[in-house]
Amino acid sequence: MPGFELWGDDERREVQEVLETGVLMRFGFEPARKGRWKAKELEAELCRRLGARHAQVVSSGTAALTTALAALGVGAGDEVVMPTFTFVASFEAVLSVGAVPVLADVDDSLTLSPAAARAAIGPRTRVVMPVHMCGAMADLGALESLCRENGMVLLEDACQAIGATWHGRALGTVGKAGCFSFDYVKTVTCGEGGAVITDDPEVARRCDQFADHGHDHLGADRGADLHPVLGYNFRISELHAAVGLAQVRRLPTFLEIQRRHHAALVEALSGVPGVTFRRIPDPAGDSCTFVSFLLPEEEKARAAAKAMQAAGIPAMYWYDNNWHYLRRWDHLKDAASLSRLPEGTERVLRGLRERSFPASDAVMARVISTPVGLAWTGAQLAERAAKLAAAVRGA
Numbered sequence: 098m099p100g101f102e103l104w105g106d107d108e109r110r111e112v113q114e115v116l117e118t119g120v121l122m123r124f125g126f127e128p129a130r131k132g133r134w135k136a137k138e139l140e141a142e143l144c145r146r147l148g149a150r151h152a153q154v155v156s157s158g159t160a161a162l163t164t165a166l167a168a169l170g171v172g173a174g175d176e177v178v179m180p181t182f183t184f185v186a187s188f189e190a191v192l193s194v195g196a197v198p199v200l201a202d203v204d205d206s207l208t209l210s211p212a213a214a215r216a217a218i219g220p221r222t223r224v225v226m227p228v229h230m231c232g233a234m235a236d237l238g239a240l241e242s243l244c245r246e247n248g249m250v251l252l253e254d255a256c257q258a259i260g261a262t263w264h265g266r267a268l269g270t271v272g273k274a275g276c277f278s279f280d281y282v283k284t285v286t287c288g289e290g291g292a293v294i295t296d297d298p299e300v301a302r303r304c305d306q307f308a309d310h311g312h313d314h315l316g317a318d319r320g321a322d323l324h325p326v327l328g329y330n331f332r333i334s335e336l337h338a339a340v341g342l343a344q345v346r347r348l349p350t351f352l353e354i355q356r357r358h359h360a361a362l363v364e365a366l367s368g369v370p371g372v373t374f375r376r377i378p379d380p381a382g383d384s385c386t387f388v389s390f391l392l393p394e395e396e397k398a399r400a401a402a403k404a405m406q407a408a409g410i411p412a413m414y415w416y417d418n419n420w421h422y423l424r425r426w427d428h429l430k431d432a433a434s435l436s437r438l439p440e441g442t443e444r445v446l447r448g449l450r451e452r453s454f455p456a457s458d459a460v461m462a463r464v465i466s467t468p469v470g471l472a473w474t475g476a477q478l479a480e481r482a483a484k485l486a487a488a489v490r491g492a
């Protein structure tokens with residue numbers, strides 16, 4: 098799944114170009130940098146490949162979400178509707194701008210249910226934030242309509258889904274803004290990194306400022322920049338951007354391999370009684386980083402996950418996972434913040450202890466994902482497919 102599996106000469110060459118100049122920062126130092134601007138090049142490459150007008154590369158996917166939310170003007174007291182199945186970073190970003198995460202059920206697409214999102218909307222809701230989990234998309238048509246009808250902003254957390262599309266449009270370009278992660282286990286990696294993409298020049302300008310202490314980047318040099326707004330340091334280094342540049346150019350190759358390997362695993366599992374697959378609103382647009390399948394009930398899913406692990410096949414049983422599913426987010430439910438949270442936020446978080454999400458549980462207790470590797474040989478793929486099917490069939 099992650100680009101690091103195919104780390105090679107392209108990545109080394111791009112990093113070497115930065116090391117030759119010694120200019121590791123993305124801004125300034127023009128005389129020394131010999132025309133090398135890896136972060137800027139990565140932004141241009143992302144725009145070109147994803148069909149976005151603007152890209153802001155930052156230090157992580159979490160920073161990208163935080164930057165996007167700030168650039169959209171989301172702050173104290175605003176509510177962001179988001180799914181119960183995501184990575185903790187999605188709610189961390191919402192909390193970090195002073196807003197309140199409002200959780201809503203996922204459906205059999207493993208992403209935000211449009212019906213649940215509609216029911217979660219209240220007078221303070223500003224943003225609906227679907228998370229395109231495990232490489233494939235939420236039902237963007239329904240969510241886009243929901244936002245349009247209610248005057249809300251659609252922000253896509255596409256951190257796990259670079260290269261996936263929805264009816265031909267890259268994920269991240271359907272909403273007002275979209276965010277990606279380039280951490281070490283993503284399809285495209287920088288080591289650590291992330292990006293916001295948007296077609297809105299004002300949102301792009303605010304992202305550029307917010308991610309660099311509010312600098313307007315208009316001065317003759319960095320010291321002469323003005324600071325029209327408050328910002329923070331979410332900059333990416335040139336070294337990280339150089340890796341990402343090489344990786345993003347290889348995205349079509351990564352996707353082609355993922356799709357081929359994914360198809361072989363799906364075919365092997367298709368003949369196993371009781372197995373159904375995650376619903377994908379536009380199957381042709383899946384980036385195929387994982388195969389996610391459901392068993393008829395929880396006990397069967399637990400047994401299958403155990404059998405897969407015994408056979409040496411990674412099985413992500415998300416229901417028990419303490420990073421990705423709300424069931425184990427005790428620190429969120431306890432509002433366990435090092436510093437005092439706004440009163441309203443704390444109340445909403447503690448209130449999660451009293452809430453249940455049976456519709457999410459009904460899906461999440463039955464689903465298993467297994468990652469799709471990039472570096473497998475034909476023989477390894479065939480062996481993986483056979484072992485996977487045998488483990489699930491025998492469970």
Ligand SMILES: Cc1ncc(COP(=O)(O)O)c(C=O)c1O
Binds near residue numbers: 159254256278279
């Ligand atoms: C859905 C989702 N959102 C946000 C992030 C945060 O990305 P990063 O690890 O680059 O901060 C991740 C990372 O795993 C993720 O999976």
